[in-house]
Amino acid sequence: MAPGTSPGDADAAFEEIGDLTLVEDKDIEIGLPLIERARVVYTGNHPFKSQPMRGQLIVESWEVEAAILPHPGDPKRKIPPHPGRPAVTESSKVPTMEHGITSYDFSLRDQRGKLLTARRMPPNAHPRVANKPWHLVEHPEHLRLFKRLRDREGRPEFEVMIPMGRRAAFDNYVADKERLIGRHTSLADYAAGLRQTPE
Numbered sequence: 001m002a003p004g005t006s007p008g009d010a011d012a013a014f015e016e017i018g019d020l021t022l023v024e025d026k027d028i029e030i031g032l033p034l035i036e037r038a039r040v041v042y043t044g045n046h047p048f049k050s051q052p053m054r055g056q057l058i059v060e061s062w063e064v065e066a067a068i069l070p071h072p073g074d075p076k077r078k079i080p081p082h083p084g085r086p087a088v089t090e091s092s093k094v095p096t097m098e099h100g101i102t103s104y105d106f107s108l109r110d111q112r113g114k115l116l117t118a119r120r121m122p123p124n125a126h127p128r129v130a131n132k133p134w135h136l137v138e139h140p141e142h143l144r145l146f147k148r149l150r151d152r153e154g155r156p157e158f159e160v161m162i163p164m165g166r167r168a169a170f171d172n173y174v175a176d177k178e179r180l181i182g183r184h185t186s187l188a189d190y191a192a193g194l195r196q197t198p199e
Contacts, residue, residue, distance in 0.1 A: 032095035032140055033169045039161040040137045040146045041121055041129040042106035049106040049133075051149075051158075053142045055097035063089055095139045102142065106133045129159050140173045147174075 034057075042049050109115055121129045137143055137160075146158040162170050 032097070033166075033173055034093050034095060035138050035140050035143060035162060035166045035170050037163045038137055038143055038166065038170070039134045040104065040143065041132045041134045041159040041161065042157065043128060043132055043159055044151060044157050045108075047108045049108070050103055051106070051146070052101050052103045053139070053145060054101055055095070055139060055141060056100040056102045057139055058094045058096055058099070059091055060094060061089055061091040093138060095141070097141060102139070104135045104137065104142075106135060108133055129161070132159075134161075140170060141177070143170065144174050144177060 107116060116133070119134055121132050121134055123130050125131075137146065143160050143162070147156075147160045149157045151157050
């Protein structure tokens with residue numbers, strides 16, 4: 001209590017909390033950046049490998065009025081919208097962990113046993129991933145989990161490939177996420193009496 005204040009003054013100050021809100025665990029979760037064009041390569045040998053992951057990319061699409069276009073012969077002139085010109089469709093991808101399940105299919109063969117080649121890494125790629133099946137994965141948490149997955153012998157099952165332009169965003173996400181996981185683990189251990197101080 002500050003000098004010169006009475007208990008009544010302190011109670012009055014305590015009551016002035018109209019703009020305060022409780023912080024929930026979900027409020028301190030880190031954001032989920034979209035990691036465009038990232039690939040996950042399956043390095044195992046299961047012919048019909050699939051991997052489910054909690055969470056998904058929500059694709060939001062909307063139509064925008066036909067744009068006012070620059071005139072091809074004169075950039076200073078504009079072509080106004082025309083009823084015959086279709087509207088422009090724009091979209092965005094939003095990673096979320098709150099909804100749905102995503103199943104990633106890394107099958108080497110189709111249901112008839114025919115070898116699938118459409119989504120295979122080229123033969124001149126890195127030896128760890130050459131000729132291996134890959135899947136587009138732009139969800140940062142899915143990428144982090146794929147990097148951690150191991151087979152029964154403890155060997156990595158997947159390789160994660162990130163475009164250079166998105167590498168920093170992914171690395172920052174992983175560092176923040178694992179620091180948050182470590183913090184939650186430390187607090188849980190502290191609450192259970194396994195630690196002397198909450199680190």
